[in-house]
Amino acid sequence: MPTDTPQPAFVLVRPQMGENIGASARAMWNFGLDRMRLVAPRDGWPNPKAVAMSSGAGRLLDEAQHVKTVAEAVADSHFVLATTARPRGLTKPVYTPERAMELAREKIAAGQKVAVLFGPERAGMENEDIAHASAIVSVPVNPEFASLNLAQCVLLMAYEWGRQSLDAVPETVELAGGDWANGQEIEALARHYEDRLEEAGFFFPDHKAPGMKINLRNLWSRMPLTRADVQMLHGILRQMVRWKNRTD
Amino acid sequence: MPTDTPQPAFVLVRPQMGENIGASARAMWNFGLDRMRLVAPRDGWPNPKAVAMSSGAGRLLDEAQHVKTVAEAVADSHFVLATTARPRGLTKPVYTPERAMELAREKIAAGQKVAVLFGPERAGMENEDIAHASAIVSVPVNPEFASLNLAQCVLLMAYEWGRQSLDAVPETVELAGGDWANGQEIEALARHYEDRLEEAGFFFPDHKAPGMKINLRNLWSRMPLTRADVQMLHGILRQMVRWKNRTD
Numbered sequence: 096m097p098t099d100t101p102q103p104a105f106v107l108v109r110p111q112m113g114e115n116i117g118a119s120a121r122a123m124w125n126f127g128l129d130r131m132r133l134v135a136p137r138d139g140w141p142n143p144k145a146v147a148m149s150s151g152a153g154r155l156l157d158e159a160q161h162v163k164t165v166a167e168a169v170a171d172s173h174f175v176l177a178t179t180a181r182p183r184g185l186t187k188p189v190y191t192p193e194r195a196m197e198l199a200r201e202k203i204a205a206g207q208k209v210a211v212l213f214g215p216e217r218a219g220m221e222n223e224d225i226a227h228a229s230a231i232v233s234v235p236v237n238p239e240f241a242s243l244n245l246a247q248c249v250l251l252m253a254y255e256w257g258r259q260s261l262d263a264v265p266e267t268v269e270l271a272g273g274d275w276a277n278g279q280e281i282e283a284l285a286r287h288y289e290d291r292l293e294e295a296g297f298f299f300p301d302h303k304a305p306g307m308k309i310n311l312r313n314l315w316s317r318m319p320l321t322r323a324d325v326q327m328l329h330g331i332l333r334q335m336v337r338w339k340n341r342t343d
Numbered sequence: 344m345p346t347d348t349p350q351p352a353f354v355l356v357r358p359q360m361g362e363n364i365g366a367s368a369r370a371m372w373n374f375g376l377d378r379m380r381l382v383a384p385r386d387g388w389p390n391p392k393a394v395a396m397s398s399g400a401g402r403l404l405d406e407a408q409h410v411k412t413v414a415e416a417v418a419d420s421h422f423v424l425a426t427t428a429r430p431r432g433l434t435k436p437v438y439t440p441e442r443a444m445e446l447a448r449e450k451i452a453a454g455q456k457v458a459v460l461f462g463p464e465r466a467g468m469e470n471e472d473i474a475h476a477s478a479i480v481s482v483p484v485n486p487e488f489a490s491l492n493l494a495q496c497v498l499l500m501a502y503e504w505g506r507q508s509l510d511a512v513p514e515t516v517e518l519a520g521g522d523w524a525n526g527q528e529i530e531a532l533a534r535h536y537e538d539r540l541e542e543a544g545f546f547f548p549d550h551k552a553p554g555m556k557i558n559l560r561n562l563w564s565r566m567p568l569t570r571a572d573v574q575m576l577h578g579i580l581r582q583m584v585r586w587k588n589r590t591d
Contacts, residue, residue: 121488121490122495124485124488124490125484125485125488125489125490125491126484126485127485151488151490152488152490191506192506193506234502235505235506236373236374236505237372237373237374237375237505240369240372240373240399240400241373242369242372242373242399242400243373247370247495247498250495250498250499251498251499251502254482254499254502257483257484257485258439258440258441258483288579291583292579292582292583294586295582295583295585295586296582296585296586297578297579297582307575310571310575311575311579314572314575314576317567318566318567319565319566321434323434323558324434324562327555327558327559327562330545331536331540331545332583334540334543334544334545335539335540335543335580335583335584335587336583337543337544338542338543338544338587339583339586339587
């Protein structure tokens, strides 16, 4: 069963290699998309090479709609985007993937159905395919070198879809060491270092000592230290003192 | 000749298949990136399979820096991002590709050098590789299905770099202490502490030593250290050793 998440359908138009169909399914499912449609795949359907390449995303192939024409593939769609690198001599808006997926979200949120067309590997889509589209999506590649293959193009569009839905996800810091140290713990650390280093004769010459102490304290308070970090830094200093005493 | 455009270096860490190195070069060059570094590729270097797969982007392979260790690969870098899907038990900021490339742009605009690490195909990076990084980048894939391969991950990061416009105004951090420390300086600091603390008997008991060393290294690479901070941290350690020797 497809997921319930409202999403665009990705339509592969006359794809040639089964491997690319399987790789496209994987690319889609990486970003939670599972509505694939296939228009007249060259080697017929189902295709064992597509299945072999789709491992883990085979469900998308089982559930893919298999149709003969682009017109059928987009029959239920209100907004159709055609991905193509080349200018086509057709009057259409041309969007970046970012803008295209923003529009797709808006349309879908308003209850419309959206389809994204991807052309055959070598030749790309014909103008009569593109004529079914509301707009063109063009990935802004290096003008000296544009070599995206079918599954890569699917991957970038799926990524854009996923990226925008994750806008609200906050940045996280992976905390293996437990909690962040609080001000009191940082203060104790600063005092420990200051006291031992005073004994050790670190703050020298005298007239530079106040500035050195401020710099050291500023270092500890500026650093994003966890409690585990603070413990390690205490431990380092204690061990250095033990080492000193051991050799007395 | 590499392009003049300031940009991050993409570092492939112990890549296995030559084909993936070639495909990564193509993925980079699609978005105008041409600084590749290779750490200990499994099948040696140069690799004819990489060349065969790189067609049109072969220059990136010719010019790629080939080194033995992650430390060498990031020696000139001030800000190092590690792409990894899995939580690692290391305390580091975790960014989306979008946020990571925003930060990369800001750092580069401020004159810093940035490197992005990509792990080997199957196993991904080891914690000791990731310990060289300032932060983690994690592509927000479907939690039920994460199957991005090496070249796809490179493609998404390169796309993110290209997607973001160059005229974004960089935020900068006010630097009273002079320049930021680079990877080589952080490495020297990490080695200094590791060596002295080894002598001092800090890494005890033996079976915990490797984990303690990784945590310590991770601490240095995670901290936003200036050159002045690094000098102070060296100075602290040297003074503790002097103190110890003085009382012999």
